[in-house]
Amino acid sequence: MRIRHPLFAGMGALSLLAVSGCELAGGVTGRLAEDEREPVVIAVPAWPGGQANAAVAAHVLENELDVPVRRVELGQREAWEQLGQGSVQAVLEDWGALPDVVELYVDRKEQVVGAGELGITGHVGWYVPEEFAEANPGVLDWRNLNDFAGELGGRLLHGDPEYATRDEAIVEDLDLAYRPVAAGSEDALVEEIAGAAAAGEPLLTYFWEPHWLSAEVPLAEIQLPAYYPRITLQKYLNAEFAEAGGAAVDFLRNFSWSAEDQNAVAELIAGEGMTPAAAAERWVTEHPDTVAGWLE
Numbered sequence: 001m002r003i004r005h006p007l008f009a010g011m012g013a014l015s016l017l018a019v020s021g022c023e024l025a026g027g028v029t030g031r032l033a034e035d036e037r038e039p040v041v042i043a044v045p046a047w048p049g050g051q052a053n054a055a056v057a058a059h060v061l062e063n064e065l066d067v068p069v070r071r072v073e074l075g076q077r078e079a080w081e082q083l084g085q086g087s088v089q090a091v092l093e094d095w096g097a098l099p100d101v102v103e104l105y106v107d108r109k110e111q112v113v114g115a116g117e118l119g120i121t122g123h124v125g126w127y128v129p130e131e132f133a134e135a136n137p138g139v140l141d142w143r144n145l146n147d148f149a150g151e152l153g154g155r156l157l158h159g160d161p162e163y164a165t166r167d168e169a170i171v172e173d174l175d176l177a178y179r180p181v182a183a184g185s186e187d188a189l190v191e192e193i194a195g196a197a198a199a200g201e202p203l204l205t206y207f208w209e210p211h212w213l214s215a216e217v218p219l220a221e222i223q224l225p226a227y228y229p230r231i232t233l234q235k236y237l238n239a240e241f242a243e244a245g246g247a248a249v250d251f252l253r254n255f256s257w258s259a260e261d262q263n264a265v266a267e268l269i270a271g272e273g274m275t276p277a278a279a280a281e282r283w284v285t286e287h288p289d290t291v292a293g294w295l296e
Helices: 027-035 048-064 076-085 099-108 130-135 142-148 167-173 186-199 239-244 247-254 259-271 276-286 288-295
Strands: 017-020 040-044 069-073 090-094 112-129 155-158 179-182 205-209 219-221 231-238
Touching: 040 048, 040 076, 048 069, 048 090, 048 247, 048 259, 048 276, 048 288, 076 090, 076 099, 076 112, 076 231, 090 112, 099 112, 112 130, 112 186, 112 239, 112 247, 112 259, 130 219, 155 167, 155 186, 167 179, 186 205, 231 239, 231 247, 247 288, 259 276, 276 288
Parallel strands: 040 069, 040 090, 155 179, 155 205
Antiparallel strands: 017 069, 090 231, 112 205, 112 219, 112 231
């Protein structure tokens, strides 16, 4: 089962995908010298926001601190296991979806330590296009949702069918005339939301913040009971690395940015098709004062 965000979604253990950092200058000799140093391994979640975190952090480590980096795409549970073992040094976006795992590695085994807040508050909920909400303001109160079941097709759209959402339980608890329907993937979900908004069609969908699509497609959130809490996203480091990692550790503890910043990089990756490394380089080049603050 995939774990993505607390209480609602997740990514399954994906096959490892090692993604190297920027190409090293200096020819073969330079690359060999770099290879002799142990890289900082950053776990990368599959969603664009998580890719943005890892890419920007890797760019700064490599280009400002001369620290080699390896980014590895992992499911959240697997990332925590490797963080405890020391084969991963950093998790930069944790949604609190695995409290039992946090207790095991942070409190009991003391193999992982907190590295502070990412600076972003995460939230999941149900949404309709803003245009539909403006024409039908009553739809934003869950108690009125059944009145709009016909217009909304009686479906609640979500992404990957393997995401462990609470939507079915919420529909049952609130006695709503809807059925959760999987778009097939996050990309397919984004495509359906954007398509409905462009066509002026009504749609009820599961969605989350931060997400780069929010800057392009205005959505209005349904006021549900407190099924989906707001989560202050956290960073974690391997405990041994945190003791001995020097300037790299200082930077990773200082690394904090806004949802707007993350969305800007994520949109370059998912919306414009840039590689994470190229998107990170562009953002870092355009935000020197922010980077300087991280390096103080």
